[in-house]
Amino acid sequence: MTSPIRRLLAGRTVAALATGLIPTTLTLAVLRTGSAMDLGLVLSCELLPMLVLLPVAGVVADRFPPQRVVLTADLVRAAAQLAIGAELLSGRVRIFDLAVLSAITGGAVAFGTPALRTLVAAVVAGPERLRVNAQLGAVQGLAQIAAPATVGGLLLVGAGWSSILTGALFIASATTLGGLRQDRPVQRARRSAFAGELREGWAETRRHPWFLANVLGHGVWHLTAGFLLTLGPVIAVRHLGGDVAWVVITEIGAVGMVAGFYAASRLPVRRPLVGVAVGAAVFALPLTAFALLLPIPIVTAAYFGGMFGVGFLSPLWETTMQRRIPQDTLGRVGSFDALISFAARPIGLAVAAPVSATIGTTTPLLLAAALVSAANLAVLLLPDVWETPGTPTSPAERTDRQDAPRAA
Structure with a gap:
């Protein structure tokens, strides 16, 4: 593994943990001093800039060196989280301030996502790339498991310290990108007016x-995931044994997702888009399983399988x-x-x-089960979904094929 790849993986591992700390910290901090309505305001203030700025961020990602964009996004997120930590530690928590700082965080996420x-x-x-994308996905999954426990430990000394740690982690992530070299320079987009580049x-x-069909299918997945994340806890509490049942199901699901990331880079997948669908x-x-109120072992196994599929498709799709x-x-x-993904789940x-x-x-x-299966399996009707990676299909792939002997 080359040094740039190691630096990339190290930086994104730290950033993934920092990202996982944010929602739990904010939720607990806001609910200690405010209401559920205040929490909804703070969380929505993070989401809305992400949705509005993503098209702009896509243009920026094609105009400028990506490591500089991601580095800047990490530093902005670090500054916002350090400011949140300082306010929480001061004891004078203002919901307006948290909302503004959450909006800044959301904007930075928008710019960092396409650039990564x-x-x-x-x-x-x-x-x-498949192996690296799988490793990046795995560290994100592990961060989702580790973050709540980390926040729980830090809350013993105050939520502010959780935000301070988050800011420090983003700074550490940015430092890994400062000296990152691009051994394979990317052709930059031809400069023109912003609207023109957006149209291009x-x-x-x-x-x-194939891309549009999959994006639609992924949007449907995020929509149905929103349904399950809302109704699943209710069903678990009422019919499957209480709060502990939901915690066990989601933790095993996270393990399934990490296993899916691992399998995607190990199994001989000849047609990646078929695996994605x-x-x-x-x-x-x-x-x-949740709809039919099946016994908890079956529900847990089904959730493991569903999240395994998510982990399996992610690196295949990125690659x-x-x-x-x-x-x-x-x-x-x-x-x-x-x-589409960020908008569909809310x-x-x-x-x-x-509705329930x-x-x-x-x-x-x-x-929702019928919709997510139909929307994604319908992608298999497209002929180019069945193409194998053996033949170059784009300028990007032709460049990769030419560079492969040198990179090896």
Whole structure:
């Protein structure tokens, strides 16, 4: 493993833990001094800038060196989290201040998301990308497991120290990018007016039916995941044994997701987009298990399988995008993918409760299971989904094939 790849993995591991600390810290800090409405305001203030700025961030990712964009995003997030920590430690917590700082954090996330995908394409040669993408996904999954426990320990001395640690971790992540070299320079987008570059990105997006179909399927997955994250705890508490049951199910699901990341880089997947479609469709299993109020061992196994599918598809999807999308438009095209994903889950979270209050939990979860399987398996009807990586299909892939002997 080359030094740039090690630096990239180290930095993203630290950043993943820092990212995992934020929602738990904010939730507990706000609820100690405010109301559920205050918490909704703070969390929405982080989400809205992400949605609004993602198209802009895609243009920036294609214009500027990606390591500089990601470094700047990390430093901005560090500053926001250090400011939150200082306010929490001062004892004078103002919801308005937390909302503004959360909005700054969300904006930084928006700029860092498409740039990271471009950074991987710049640093990692084509043959190694699947393994590196799987490792990046695995550290994110492990961070989701470790973050709540870390916050719980820090809360013994105050929520402010959790935010201070988060800021310090983002600074540490940024330092790993400061000396990161791009052994494989990425062709930068041709400079033009912002609106023109945005139109070029959308035009490139429409050139790839496989991409649009998968993005739609992934949006449906995020929508149904929002349903499950809302209704799953209710069902677990009422029918499966209480709060502990939900904790056990979600922790085993996180293990399943990490196992999926590992399997994606080890199994001989000849048609990655087929694996992506099937991996997303498997999420119908936990939706169905919860809907039918099956025994907790079956529900847990189904949730493990559903999250295994998510972990399995993620590195395959990232690698396919980096292989098939021209690198000078990868940031803009990828920003549309992130936009749909970030927008769909809050919709599911918002509508699940009122829908279930009207018709119960069984029907909406079964409908969600049918929808997520149909939307993702329908992708298999496209001929280019069945193509194998053996033949270059884009300028980006042709470059990878030419560079592969040197990178090896």
